[in-house]
Amino acid sequence: MVPSSASLAQTKTTDPALRQAREYYKAGDVARLDKRYADAVQLLVKAYELVPASHELPYDIACLHALSGAKDDAFKWLDVAIGAGYLNVDHMLKDSDFDSLHDDPRWQKTIEKTRKEAARQARLWSSPVWDSAYAEQLSEDERIAGLSKFWSEVKYNFVYTNKLMDLDWDAVYLRYLPKVRAAKNTADYYKILMEMCALLQDGHTNVMPPTILYNDVWGTVPLRATLMEDKVIITDVLDPALRERGILPGHQILTADGQDIKAYLQKTVAPYISASTPQDMDVRLYNYVLLLGDLDTPVKMLVADPQGKTLSIDIKRINTTTRRKFATPRPAFNWRMLANNVAYVELNSFGDNTAANEYIKAYAEIAKAKAIIFDVRKNGGGDTDVGYRVLQTLGTPPFDGSHAATRDYKPAKRAWGEKQAMHDFADEKNQPDPERAYHGTVMVLTSASTFSAAEDFAVAFDSMKRGLIIGEPTGGSTGQPLMISMPGGGSARICTKKDSYIDGKAFVGVGVQPGKLIHTKIDDFRAGKDTQLNAALAEIEKVR
Template identity: 40%
Template sequence: MKRIVTYLLLCFPLGLLAQNASSTVPETDALHKLEVALEKGQYEISHYNTACYFSLAGKSALAFTYLEKAVAEGFSDLKVMENDGDLFSLHQDARWQEVLKRVQQNKKEREKTSELFFNQKLFWDSEHFVTPYAQNISDEEKIAGLSKLWSEAKYNFVNFDLIPNVNFDSLYFAYLPQVRGSKSTLEYYLILESFFAKLKDGHTNVFMPRELTDSVYARPLIRTRLIEGKVLIVGVHDPTLSKLGIAIGQEVVTVNDIPAKEYAARYVTPYQCASTPQDLQTHSFEHAFLRGSLSRPIKLQLRDATNKLHEHTIFRVKPAERSKKLRTPTFVYKVLRGNIAYIALNTFSNDSSAIEFASKFTEISKANAIIFDVRNNGGGNTTPGWNILSYLIDQPNEVHAYYTRDYKPTFRAWEVDQQVDIFKSKIFPNRKWLYTKPVIVLTSARTFSAAEDFAAAFKTLNRGKLLGEATGGSSGQPLMIQLPGNGSARICTKRDMLGNGEEFVGKGIQPDHRVAPTIQDVRKGIDTELEAALKILLK
């Protein structure tokens, strides 16, 4: 699950002078103009943000004045204030601890007020919706599950504007008879997958009950990918399959006697939740292409480089076994020709990539250039990637913006349009190390979620070039919910953007140099994108 730390709330609508506080100390004349404007009430800048601005400018008295105003208005996010780099200059002032005490008190009062209404966990995840698995759960449970998906998405999904042609209420009514007519829990959950797929978001999907894992999520020990319009085998991870003659570079012509693309269109794509065409293609021909029951064999017709056809019957394996066989190192480092450091960051699911990078940085720093590879990084936590980027800059930079819906029932009663809360995030330089030589980042449609936050921040920093294919185009914080029959789902609640507010969700982060693998290169074992990056750096 993706999280972002070190953020700054911007409560003003026009994004005026205070935004400059994120990266540099304000100029004297701009500072004076801001003070005059604030005195005249000309700008609606949040008191907290104004305090940050004055803190960076070395105006501690004014910074505390506006911090105290923010606290008086109820500011209660103690963690944000303690970790906000804009306010570090105030920490040694005697007034700092007093302000923290008042913020802590606001926090306690807010928590106490919340308790008057409900215990959030029990309120939203009522035990009535958390029912055990059965081969065919009741009609009441099925309707309740669909209704919960509809309701939670209606109030929390942040990307409805990206699907203007989807009438979500009409869709709900259209699916009611389908869930009523389902004959098993498996069939029911496939219908729910199809329902949520209509929202076209990579962080909004349904998960089967764990009792159905072997019936749905089993896959063979090969990897496939759509390359130049053909479904190609790009990985074989079982010696038994290799002995049969199954090899990298062979084209999958048919699956169970159905043409490969038709098979995907019929049995795979309708259930995939994806934000962009490239993300949908990745799910349809890679992640879920041969997904299915452990007990059902797969008949494949393959075509090799000589145009000869071969037929094989292969079997799926349990998801845990497949994950173990296909597991790749979190961090890969090697020195390529021309003294270029190649660093593959294959996941941000934990801090190990940032720790490994830090431990090897003395050696890495001697390289003439760095190639970061996040083509196979499906995300995790944003922080490790940003920690690595901190070695590439010498001053704080705003690299990320996002917003989330701010639903207020009273505003709806007043017929006021729903608002959003806008946030900005910054990366601070590593205080000890700095790498100033050329950098290239390799991306693909498999670059997803927190890995996209890495690519987006790198692009915003203008620290080097992106090379490869557009990223998956799906980032955001998912909300997890429980469903009847022991299933679950998640809903995207946060819309991520580049530091300048440019959208990439639903589009993907576009590379500066577009390079895609070719069939011939796959068959020859050539890494098309990596070779293109080396050519740029070595010319």
């Protein structure tokens, strides 16, 4: 089956035809799992009659015919799917539903037909001409073409059009044209594009340089830090050798190459970082790309221990691959029962279904607690529906998620002088879990490292009025990125979707605000205490 076919079952809509099509699809999927392929075909055909523009449904119908051995019908519906826009050849070749078709001469003809149409369609939006190989110096034509592509894709797809008007995006293009022409090499060229992108101040709109630059040209120090009480405090020492040299979590970074650390980063790194909020920028500067710079140039750092004793040390930058090897991955889900029967649940990633699946598995034990604390302070996002599956167990009536909108650009209306409109996606309530309903006290911990789908989780929880959000404002960056290829192996992404609270209240560019603002205290961190978790536990005791 096509991976995105489930999107019909998950589509949020108030349109009666789409609602009915969704019900047919769900019933058809049940029949498919029961291997009642004829029944499944009938149900999906009914859905397709209601949604004739779909390319997913005819693909799935073709799969069902192939599974039942009806080859002629399978090829017929594959043709319908391809004609409607299904062009994922790689998936077709891997899809075991079509194994029975592989020895039929029509199979190779279908594959070639799909490849040919895919190549033709690619020439409109993602021509292979952009897939040029990395070179230390791209040609001037390639550099200008890349600048032009990024500028034009932002102009027509970036959802926050007020920013484009305020910046005068065309004027920005002309201002950066001579910079691109003068770029000394590809590394310099990509820094120029990153600087241009940073003007948009959006954490979901970025220029990503070729991987080779992060492995062979640029590096960061093997440390992570955060701002605590306006001081740059080391939170993680990735290289054990640095620990042996006396650099430990809790130490304060005072200077880099003789300059105040914050001033140094604002001057040398911040201009190239895309961020939606000040707290988003801080996470990127002090945690993600701390002291980004030339890989072969060490950094002289001055650090102070908790007693104020200073240590000057030369630290060699490491590349991205080495940094990832040093880092210990966090599990998407983890939980434990704290004192006084409080369940502490870490939801560290919504990148796949793991967090929700593991939570559901452990729910029976977690639900025995008198209170649950959900921690999304280190959750960078992923799939919003993963977080919603957790919230659906909290024993509330149907609840709102966030509202989404995108640009509704119609060239003819522009020619008629009409202002560009926005397309608002239909809002739909999230239904509670029919099998699970927790009625105890609930708290959510957030931080500036809570991003994207984890912010959607916080927005929905806030709207549910189910409990208190404690900690720091979230990163304030979410949306649907459009990915584009850039010359020399780089890429870019552009935010195409504007998200807000259901009533229009903004959180992008601001952050979801906690009900109780609690910043981490340096003394607590150094003592191994969790300031925000302890604050949540104190609030739970007040409820008793």
